Amino acid sequence: MTAATPTEAPEPRGAAARRLFRLAARHPGVVPVGAVVLAVLIGAAIIAAAGLDPITAYSAVLQGALEPDSLDYTFSVWGFTCGMALAAAIPLRMGEFNLGGNGQLVLGGLAATVVAGALPGPLAVPLAVLAAAVLAAAFGAVSAPLATRFKIPIIISTLLLSPIAVAVVSFLVRFPLAEAGSGVAQTARLPEDARMWSIGDLSYSNVGLLILVAMMAVFWIVDSRTAVGFELRVVGANRRFGAYGGVVVGRLALGAMAAAGAAAGIVGAVIVLSSPYRLIDGALLSPGYTFAGFAAALLAGGRPLLIPVTSVLFAVLQVGGAAMERTADVPRQLSDLLQGVVIIVLALRTVLDAGRTGRSEH
């Protein structure tokens, strides 16, 4: 038996403070906030290592995103991030990871483009949004029976199916649907009445954004006030408990994946129905809303009320990153890096939780 050196001093000084700290450290908010702080610090270290001033860089981010002129744009980016966060959060609530946001997003964009282009008239916008939701929902939902019947985990099937959808849409935009005579891989501009209604004279934020905000509200109500939302949380907390209690887990997964797909699809629709009013190959994916939304959902732990908050963070990074590149000479990839760090820290938490020795059975 190797004896540990017994520590003397019965109650070391500052013990009370330490106890308070330990108490605070158990608060559920600590890890997410810690992840963000850590990401910011790591980012600062990298900027400093490159011989630049982190303070300047970060203030450029904030200024770039929050100055009055860019608020309109930041707000729209925030909406898209929220929408994609929803696509991740709904399945996350039941413990499933939807990594197929990209595929669902572009299919939504495709459906909206086709429908809005084919059926101009007063109903073009609602029908386009509806079509986007339906097609993307169907695509997302495919993963549920694959999991229930063929035991392919949702995280895998969404990851593998998504690039296929992206490739198909890319093909369609390049060839059958391409605008005649244009050198760019893009569809023709949508007619006037197939464009998303605007709000006042804002140029980026439009009614589509309000649709996304409404979706967040619906998710919140469903999550906290309905039987389905309750079942989603129960299954997320303990899948076997849910199954034992009579939750039809397969059907729930189908619903969750369809809803997630619909959310992503609507984001796609809103993007193509906004300026420049067309589907451009790659344009839906290049801003990285899927990944930012996923990170925001993870950071919020899927909780509906936190998603708008965490999405602010990523929207600011996204918009401010470009400004930082311009004024502080720091490449915008830094914002991707920060997102990555946040996710890694959150993932580490999961690993640590699993390995930690908790209470024994009492």
Add this chain to the structure above:
Amino acid sequence: MTDAAAELRGISKRFDAVVANDGVDLVLRRGTIHAVMGENGAGKSTLMSILFGLLRPDSGQILVGGVERHFRGPLDAIAAGLGMVHQHFRLFDSMTVAENVVYGAEPRRRGRLDRTAAAERVRELSDRYGLDTDPDSVVGTLSAGARQRVEILKALHRDAEILILDEPTAVLTPVEVDSLFAVLRRAADEGATVVLVTHKIHEVLAISDEVTVLRDARVTGRFRTAEATGSALVQSMTGREVTEVANAGTGEPGDEALQVTGLTVVDRGVHRVRDVSFTVRRGEIVGVAGVSGNGQREVVAAILGTGSAESGEIRLLGRDVASLDVRRRRAIGLAVVPEDRRGEGMAVTMTTAENLALGHHRTAPIGASRGWRRGWLSLRAQRDMARRLIADYDVRTSGERQPVGALSGGNAQKVVIARELSHRAPVLIAEQPTQGVDIGAIESIHQRLLDYRRDGGAVLLVSHEIAELQALADRVLVMFAGRIVAEYSRADATTARIGAAMAGTGESSRSEGGAS
């Protein structure tokens, strides 16, 4: 006291508003077995966790071998010679016994795990303490009792001189309990010190040398077992007498509510259940005895619908349930208290109210809000129901919003019982319904099961405790190796007969009717 292997002095611990330990003193004398008893939520597990470094006391001292220690975590405690056998085992199912035992403290040769030495070490320890464990068997294939022996080996391998066992017998059958106690006695004779938390008086009287009783976070009694009586212990624990209840056998059973015919369950090529048939009628409690792992779980899972059946027929209130999912089966009239409380019976991170609500959340809340519509939750009804059940079942909690995971084990069990019984389903399956609950709660749960029977409920009671089956059941079925090998009426269900049948050595007797 010079012979104290470990000593706790004035230990206090609180969780927010709840005081779990309040100035607790505990002296563990070297070479003795010390039992710790007390009602659910009295603070036993908290005290054990503090001793093992899992929790830190708010105040008080921990002395090991006369030296004061400040454990920063269980690793410090292990280094100081403590070992804890956890109730839900922390073992790797796919690895062998030897690999599990040495994990984290491996004998190495040229930097790699020395398997021969590991197996040798396990064999040596097993022989020394009479543990009867094969180092090469894969843990996933072992029974609960055998897994527990692996946990004990793990502690002994790390040279634990003080062994802490928190409710080790809750999941064991009587035979397994006996062999566990033999091992503990042997360890104590070899100079180890054992602390044992249990709710069972007869176990305390049989195995321990000294007893400390906790009540409401304080010590209310210290006894030398030789001088203690069961009623003195109960009195000290509860402050009152507890009267045992029993099935008076009155009343005639009614219609057949649950009929199982020719049930066979095959799991990955292994026959878990073979051609099992039985019925449970309204107003009847049918007991199922058996060492765990002889097919009881699979039978229950097949009835509930969470497990699959190879062949056979299950009828609930006359309806064939083959094509129905769990929700529909429950809707017809089935409630289940599962054996695996933490794994299946609750969601530890959710609140007590939410845990109580599952299964009730799609039905109209009783006498509640006019505005309720199908598919919506009534949070008020959820809260009201939770408060009512918490009061009715005497669940010790700081409120219905407390996460179930923060309740003591016995109180969590009461939550599961409360939820399932409150369905008032015609058919109730209760697996180990009194696991982890204190003596007072055992009697009150027994009384509720008897009331269920009286009110026309059909109860299938699966239990390791022969005494529990004898007290409650109208008939007792015994399962062994996936079959029902014996069936006894109330009058014939003697401990000797049931025990022999459980071990697979009773003469096959299924005299009574009721089957197929």
